[in-house]
Amino acid sequence: MPLLDITRPEIILVLNEAYDKEKRLRSYWVSKHTEKIQKAATLTREPTNYYEEDVMKHTMIAGMATITRDHKVATRNRRKVPLRDAKSIPGIESLRHKHSIINLGAGTAKEDPRLARPNTDLSPDPVMRPVDAKTKKILFKPKPHFGKEKYLHMRAKILPENRYYLPECMSWDYGWRMKDSKTLGKAEYGRNWVLHKTLQDRVGPTTDPAHYRSPMLVTEPRRLVMI
Incomplete structure (x- = not known):
């Protein structure tokens, strides 16, 4: 308005x-x-002449008992020897045993040299697979035909299992390494559900093509003979 x-x-x-x-x-x-x-503006009760400091003092005195109790408990705890973090943990060398990316079969040291590490190295494994050098060059070329947006667009065309070693979020559990599934292939002796596919098609049911129609036979009309 x-x-x-x-x-x-x-x-x-x-x-x-x-x-x-x-x-x-x-x-x-x-x-x-x-x-x-x-x-409402007239004071009908007896004035107490309290100040703000008096109210705060009353609240503090009421809580002194709790402070004294907690102070006694803290004194007893301070007498105990504090626990110190150990400088070394027994068996630390075997923590990565059979749990690295190479042991899981998700990658090899030949494809990614970062995976070639001794078992005593406890640094985390790389999350993302190595990026192709040709794709990486897109980041260092000028816009608008190249740059970060073009790089992300090219990376989005790659399957997630070809970009990362392991699923990084729950939504990747659906469709992760679908090529390894045995149910994707067409059944060798399965039925062909033509009607089911037609109903679920994007354009809906359509007419049969011309080569599906039966040929027209030209015959003479039958004559009825009266006896």
């Missing part, structure tokens, strides 16, 4: 009438509730 032009004479008259009406209503409300306003 556009703002009103308060310089126009007709707008000024409307505003003056609204201001006068609001002023009359306010005066009427104050005159009607004068007794209630005076009663």
Whole structure:
């Protein structure tokens, strides 16, 4: 809604009438509730002459018992010898045994030299597979035909299992390494569900092609013989 032009004479008259009406209503409300306003503004209880510091002091004194109790418990705990983190853990060399990417069969040291590490190296395995050098060069070329957006667009065309060693989020569990599934291939002796495929097709059911029609046979009409 556009703002009103308060310089126009007709707008000024409307505003003056609204201001006068609001002023009359306010005066009427104050005159009607004068007794209630005076009663609410008058102090009817005995004054205590408390200051803000007095209220805070009262709250602090009420909590002193808890502070004393906790201080005694803390004193007893401070007498105990604190536990220190061990500098070495027995068996630390075998933590990566049969749990690395090479042992899981997800990658080889020939494809990624970063995986060729001794068992005593406890640094985490790389998350992403090596990027192709040709694809990586797209990042260092000028826009708009190259750059980060073009690089991400090219990377999105690659299957997730060819970009990462392991699924990095729960949504990747569906469709991860689908090529390894045995149920993707067509059954050798399975039925061909033509009607089912037709109903689920994007364009819906269509007519049969011309070569599906039976040939037309030209024959003479039969004659009925009356006996």
